[in-house]
Amino acid sequence: MLDTTREVEVPEGITLSLPVASLVSRSLAFLIDQVISWLLIFVAIQIFQFLGRFGDGMILISIFVIQWFYPVLFEVFYNGQTLGKKVVGVMVINDDGTPIDWSSSIVRNLLRVADFLPFFYAFGFISMMFSRDFKRLGDFAAGTLVVHKMEQIEKDQKIALDGLAPKVPLTLEEQSAIIGFAERTSRMSNSRVNELAGYLGPWLDQEKIKQGAESSAVQLTRIAKWLRGHA
Structure with a gap:
C-alpha cells in the first residue's frame, strides 16, 4: 500500500x-x-x-x-x-x-x-x-x-474565551505544551485537535467534560489564555 x-x-x-x-x-x-x-x-x-x-x-x-x-x-x-x-x-x-x-x-x-x-x-x-x-x-x-490542508476547527472553538486557572500546578514544560497546543489549533482539523487534547487530559476538569459543559480543546484553550496572563 x-x-x-x-x-x-x-x-x-x-x-x-x-x-x-x-x-x-x-x-x-x-x-x-x-x-x-x-x-x-x-x-x-x-x-x-x-x-x-x-x-x-x-x-x-x-x-x-x-x-x-x-x-x-x-x-x-x-x-x-x-x-x-x-x-x-x-x-x-x-x-x-x-x-x-x-x-x-x-x-x-x-x-x-x-x-x-x-x-x-x-x-x-x-x-x-x-x-x-x-x-x-x-x-x-x-x-x-x-x-x-486539513479542515479548520469549528467556529465555536475560535470564539473569545475567558482564561481558566489549571486545577493543579504545572511545570514549565507542561505550560509550554498547553500554550503550544492552543497556538496550533487553528491549523488542525477537529479530529486532530481532540486527539491531541486527549494526551493533555490529566490537567483538565474531567467532570465538566463528562457533563458536556466544555470540550477538552476549549478547556485547554482557556488554560493557555490564563497562562499567558489574559485571565
Missing part, C-alpha cells in the same frame, strides 16, 4: 500524521499558479507597453517579480498557500510541521530553476516520483513539505 502520510513529532512531544500531497495535486496547483502568473504578466504588459523604454523596463521587472516573488509572498503571508494551492487544497510547511518562513520559501522557489532542467521540470518530476514525500529538489534543499 502506498503510504501518503508523514509522521512528525512536534515540540510538545506528540506525533502528528500529515497527509502528503501527491504528484497529481502538486502538478495541478502548479499549473493553476502558472496560468495566474501569465495573466498577471499580460496585465502588466497592457499597462506599461505605452511608456516607451521606461515601460519596457517595467515590464521586465514585473515579469521577474511575478515569476519569483508571487509564490514566496503567498506562501509566507497566506498560510503556506498560493492561489493554485488554495484551489487544490494543499499547503507548504516545514519538515517539522511548523509554518513556512521567508528563508524556506525563497530557497524552494529559487531552486525551481534546477527542477526545470533539462527541460519542462524533468528533474523536479523525477525527484517527486522517487521521493516518498513527493518532494522536488527545492523541497529537499529548503526542508519543506507539501501536504493536504
Whole structure:
C-alpha cells in the first residue's frame, strides 16, 4: 500500500500524521499558479507597453517579480498557500510541521530553476516520483513539505474565551505544551485537535467534560489564555 502520510513529532512531544500531497495535486496547483502568473504578466504588459523604454523596463521587472516573488509572498503571508494551492487544497510547511518562513520559501522557489532542467521540470518530476514525500529538489534543499490542508476547527472553538486557572500546578514544560497546543489549533482539523487534547487530559476538569459543559480543546484553550496572563 502506498503510504501518503508523514509522521512528525512536534515540540510538545506528540506525533502528528500529515497527509502528503501527491504528484497529481502538486502538478495541478502548479499549473493553476502558472496560468495566474501569465495573466498577471499580460496585465502588466497592457499597462506599461505605452511608456516607451521606461515601460519596457517595467515590464521586465514585473515579469521577474511575478515569476519569483508571487509564490514566496503567498506562501509566507497566506498560510503556506498560493492561489493554485488554495484551489487544490494543499499547503507548504516545514519538515517539522511548523509554518513556512521567508528563508524556506525563497530557497524552494529559487531552486525551481534546477527542477526545470533539462527541460519542462524533468528533474523536479523525477525527484517527486522517487521521493516518498513527493518532494522536488527545492523541497529537499529548503526542508519543506507539501501536504493536504486539513479542515479548520469549528467556529465555536475560535470564539473569545475567558482564561481558566489549571486545577493543579504545572511545570514549565507542561505550560509550554498547553500554550503550544492552543497556538496550533487553528491549523488542525477537529479530529486532530481532540486527539491531541486527549494526551493533555490529566490537567483538565474531567467532570465538566463528562457533563458536556466544555470540550477538552476549549478547556485547554482557556488554560493557555490564563497562562499567558489574559485571565
